[in-house]
Amino acid sequence: MQRTLINTSLRQVQKRFNSTSVTASYFPEEPKNPIFQTETIPGPKSIALNKELGEVYDNHATYFVTDYFNSLGNYISDADGNKLLDVYCQISSIALGYNNPELIKAAKSDEMVNAIVNRPALACFPSTNYKQILEEGLLAAAPPGMDKIWTSLSGSDANETAYKAAFMYQHAKLRGDKAFTEEELATCMENKTPGASDMSILSFDKGFHGRLFGSLSTTRSKAIHKLDIPAFPWPRAPFPQLKYPLEDFETENRDEEQGCLYQLESIIENSPSQIAAIIVEPVQSEGGDNHATSFFFQGLRDITKKHGILFIVDEVQTGVGASGKMWAYEHWNLTTPPDMVTFSKKFQAAGFYFSNPDLQPKLPYRQFNTWCGDPSKAILAKAIYQEIVKSNLVERTAEVGDYLFEKLSSILSRFPDKVFNLRGKNYGTFIAWDCSSTDLRNKILAASREQGLNMGGCGDQSIRLRPTLLFEKEHADIFLGILESVLNKL
């Protein structure tokens, strides 16, 4: 088994956490490196369990069946007891590692148990402690100036409720103090204008914003997500296709971004119906980890302001520290903040932030549903946020990211025909690169898994890193060792 050899060599290069390691304080028993129990990963138990699962549940996308009881810190365990260093983390979730003891405490708290067994319909019967839970967690973590929140259940749901807020806001602005007309009241029941809106949400090529019907209409990343599903006739605009490393192509990239902004403005001016909002990810994640610079995003903010369009930043994947800032859009230094910022994944809880009170409808049952969020998730988010602050994890992630980027740059540069376009410099651990083909990308992912490293792809031929906020230099070294070994062999 080759992996044993690599494993041994890894063991040689690897020193155990030093005394300043936060991760060691959370996970003194975290594996020192990947642990192998079976000849291949997934192992036979995982394969058998997945087959059984397939009898009742769609299992077409399974990587491996996971033993969450035996996963720890940055290591994910498959059903066979193989322990892989995880830099994918449930598609960019798992902020504080598997089985984090502080989250276990939160999960066992009276507050959590109460929230689980008495799930409230929050908008009708809010709990006595809901504001406090929000203020000590999700709202304390809010982007600067955003002092209001709407909670929901997933990233898709967060975006869709933000879209609904945008439509209601724009129509209220047009309507002024007037009541709904009889025609509006009647036509909306038939799904027809003017009661149903003919406004739209504009999104960008390669953007991903979810897979429910409204959010999927703004998702433009991959055909497999969209085929056969009805979609609203909403516009899309080109997203800059930049050259990496960004600092070597400043002029060309500026031209590309300027061109995209011109095209955007032309699309807005020629749109057959009003655009209520524009939504954009700070880094297009599912679409391939595509970056743009502050120039582009400031341009978006300016154009949206000029045209009375709301500006929604989708931080579902970028938010909560991985970029080296709590919110990735803080990298941009916008002159005025976005209108709404959506979140989910690393916080488990989902929803959107805003500050303009007019984004909250004036009537009851407008922004409304049975649950309107979930206090048990908000309690977990609070615990996650408090650990992030206590252990200074955003700054640590920025530092580890810089270390990882530099080392990775050096390794990838030795395989320029296979891997290139490394990106995410000064962007925490939110790092990605391209492979020369989809096939090679998939081979690298599979070979890495066999060597005890769990990575995920994005776009057509990219690999994205999405480790926990407790991923330290020691983990980076293990990661780099495995990746180098894989690249050497492929």
Place this chain on the structure above:
Amino acid sequence: MQRTLINTSLRQVQKRFNSTSVTASYFPEEPKNPIFQTETIPGPKSIALNKELGEVYDNHATYFVTDYFNSLGNYISDADGNKLLDVYCQISSIALGYNNPELIKAAKSDEMVNAIVNRPALACFPSTNYKQILEEGLLAAAPPGMDKIWTSLSGSDANETAYKAAFMYQHAKLRGDKAFTEEELATCMENKTPGASDMSILSFDKGFHGRLFGSLSTTRSKAIHKLDIPAFPWPRAPFPQLKYPLEDFETENRDEEQGCLYQLESIIENSPSQIAAIIVEPVQSEGGDNHATSFFFQGLRDITKKHGILFIVDEVQTGVGASGKMWAYEHWNLTTPPDMVTFSKKFQAAGFYFSNPDLQPKLPYRQFNTWCGDPSKAILAKAIYQEIVKSNLVERTAEVGDYLFEKLSSILSRFPDKVFNLRGKNYGTFIAWDCSSTDLRNKILAASREQGLNMGGCGDQSIRLRPTLLFEKEHADIFLGILESVLNKL
């Protein structure tokens, strides 16, 4: 305080639970009747807390701020310590009462704690125990013959993923073994046909199926839900408007239902594009607790079969025992089962059941999202289901419902100008009636709350009962006493 008097008279008529009470075994400390701490409900603490909440969260629809720590069994506590008999139960959720000790056990279990702190991306990294959790809970509870499940996060999400399954199924059937065409791959990215579907989901007047963009396009209950939100141009059909009591108007009701079936078939035959599925609630809940008979539903099943349309039964509100059957559609004795059955509320977990394996797409990432459900909710659903079975709660609910219906019928008949159209006979506690106006309905709800009874409205002028499955004859007596007193005074 008038309520004191009523309270005293209640105490006289009320006997404590007898020895066969299941509720007493779960909640020996449940209040014997409503408890009042303040002059009005909501009390001053609740009002102050709600005002504070409004600074950060939309609180336009708040009934009262709720103290879930001090709620117990069938009694909900407001922030001031007033304890109300709850027959609304978080809009038809809370299957086993507040702070049910068996659910607290489940919430404290290692399985639950693990699921909370390590929330998986289920479709990529399913947990070793997920199939078992499903089989011992949600799947054990499945309607007869439904042996597959897709899990999601809310009733809206359950319906939208069912719609996606329907669209993918119908297009796969048309496409046969052929691959996606270049044109489909390209056009779907522009939200245009043929890649994006022009098929539709048909729903019924007054139906409610959720408030995300796809589900809201099928919701037809109230304008306030739909105004200013874009909607797909999907068809709607008339839902029978029956006369109550059903048994007194069999001929007229049959004619009405037959007429609706004729109109439905005409809409299908004249539809400009293919209808992928029809969705219907066994009782239109949000829309006013509108019933139809087995004749109508069997007709729907026959028409959908004939036209190759999928038949989706939305049991989000009716499911899980309240109707006196586990699934309300079991009342119909269909000759062939529905294609999909959606669920949420009383199970906390959400999703849809199906049996046809072709409703599961053949490719990965078709029916997919980050979470694909939530094991912590599935674990709670398992505990809920096991208690329902252990304590025979469906049959008990059927029995209590019959008792409640008969007594209620007798009381309402004394106020025929105010309240009428009592419905839900032989339908467990899933009971409703109309009031002579919206205003009177709202006054009855408010006056009842003041007397320690928490009820909810539906439709324009109806009141719906949605108690727990642990609502017993003793609770029914208290409920009836308060309602009668309110009706006497209004």
